[in-house]
Amino acid sequence: MPFxxxxxxxxxxxxxxxxxxxxxxVLLDPDNLTESSLLHLLRLSAQHPVDxxxxxxxxxxxxxxxxxxxxxxxxxxxxxxxxxxxxxxLEGPADGILLLSLISGRNPDFLIGQxxxxxxxLRASGYELLPTGYMLVDxxxxxxxxxxxxxxxxxxxxxxxxxxxxxxxxxLGLKLMYLDGGSGAQNPVSAAMIRAVREMxxxxxxxxxxxxxxxxIYAALAAGADVVVVGNHxxxxxxxxxxxxxxxxxxxxxxxxxxxD
Ligand SMILES: CC(C)=CCC/C(C)=C/CC/C(C)=C/CC/C(C)=C/COP(=O)(O)OP(=O)(O)O
Ligand SMILES: O=P(O)(O)OC[C@@H](O)CO
Ligand SMILES: [Mg+2]
Numbered sequence: 114m115p116f117x118x119x120x121x122x123x124x125x126x127x128x129x130x131x132x133x134x135x136x137x138x139v140l141l142d143p144d145n146l147t148e149s150s151l152l153h154l155l156r157l158s159a160q161h162p163v164d165x166x167x168x169x170x171x172x173x174x175x176x177x178x179x180x181x182x183x184x185x186x187x188x189x190x191x192x193x194x195x196x197x198x199x200x201x202x203l204e205g206p207a208d209g210i211l212l213l214s215l216i217s218g219r220n221p222d223f224l225i226g227q228x229x230x231x232x233x234x235l236r237a238s239g240y241e242l243l244p245t246g247y248m249l250v251d252x253x254x255x256x257x258x259x260x261x262x263x264x265x266x267x268x269x270x271x272x273x274x275x276x277x278x279x280x281x282x283x284x285l286g287l288k289l290m291y292l293d294g295g296s297g298a299q300n301p302v303s304a305a306m307i308r309a310v311r312e313m314x315x316x317x318x319x320x321x322x323x324x325x326x327x328x329x330i331y332a333a334l335a336a337g338a339d340v341v342v343v344g345n346h347x348x349x350x351x352x353x354x355x356x357x358x359x360x361x362x363x364x365x366x367x368x369x370x371x372x373x374d
Contacts, residue, residue: 122192122209122241123288130317130339133369137163137330137361139354140196140321140344141185142170143178151181154351155188161358162191167342168207169196171257171296179205195240198261200231209241211291211319216282217248217275218264245289245319246282248275250302252322256295269300272309283314290314292338294322297345301329304336311337325353327360334364335371 182205195210215223249266259266279290292302301323320333321342346353
């Protein structure tokens with residue numbers, strides 16, 4: 114028997130979006146974390162509450178993903194979403210999974226192939242499934258995600274192509290859109306592209322890749338992102354977590370003020 118299907122995480126995201134709330138997701142890569150670095154981040158996030166933990170990486174060679182998620186669950190009530198790059202990475206007591214379909218690419222394995230392999234295990238997992246249109250955007254240099262998926266990212270300066278891609282994804286039933294410059298992106302996704310996607314679809318928009326300053330986080334949120342994702346920069350400088358949380362809360366207030374004027 115499959116577990117009952119719930120939509121708690123998705124409904125909450127929608128409510129946050131409708132209420133003008135913005136969210137910060139911290140991306141945790143199991144290959145770059147130890148138990149003690151994770152505990153340090155969890156202590157920081159108890160002082161500066163983040164909204165989501167995403168867990169994923171391009172290889173996940175280490176075998177402790179499940180143990181790390183269990184550790185998060187022991188110390189925090191922040192929802193944990195798997196952000197898998199492969200159907201082999203479905204491990205641990207997460208709350209949900211970004212079920213990515215790589216709609217910026219034309220590689221059938223990442224559009225539907227991995228999903229076929231994963232489907233029976235996903236049904237038995239109890240994870241809330243969040244079907245997500247995943248769009249890789251050119252960020253100035255090759256990224257792990259475009260290389261590993263064997264796909265060409267969307268051109269950085271073509272917002273209309275990104276918007277049409279997102280619209281097609283929404284028409285196919287995808288519930289979230291994720292614009293990703295890729296891990297450690299040189300240039301984050303442009304405000305113009307985020308705006309174009311925002312105008313085209315009603316789905317919550319996640320933006321990540323190269324968000325390594327408060328200004329870049331603000332720009333993404335002001336352009337229409339609902340969730341910003343920070344990975345590398347918090348891995349390198351865990352204290353950036355506090356600045357990122359403060360910036361998300363500040364942006365939320367600023368954007369609400371601008372919209373009210
Ligand atoms: C259906 C299932 C369960 C899996 C398929 C998932 C799909 C379609 C993934 C899309 C393509 C892809 C390779 C996405 C990468 C997502 C990810 C975990 C990125 C984070 O890794 P990075 O941080 O970019 O790379 P490094 O770990 O090398 O830094
Ligand atoms: O590691 P960074 O550059 O913050 O990117 C996060 C995420 O969007 C990558 O898939
Ligand atoms: Mg990584």
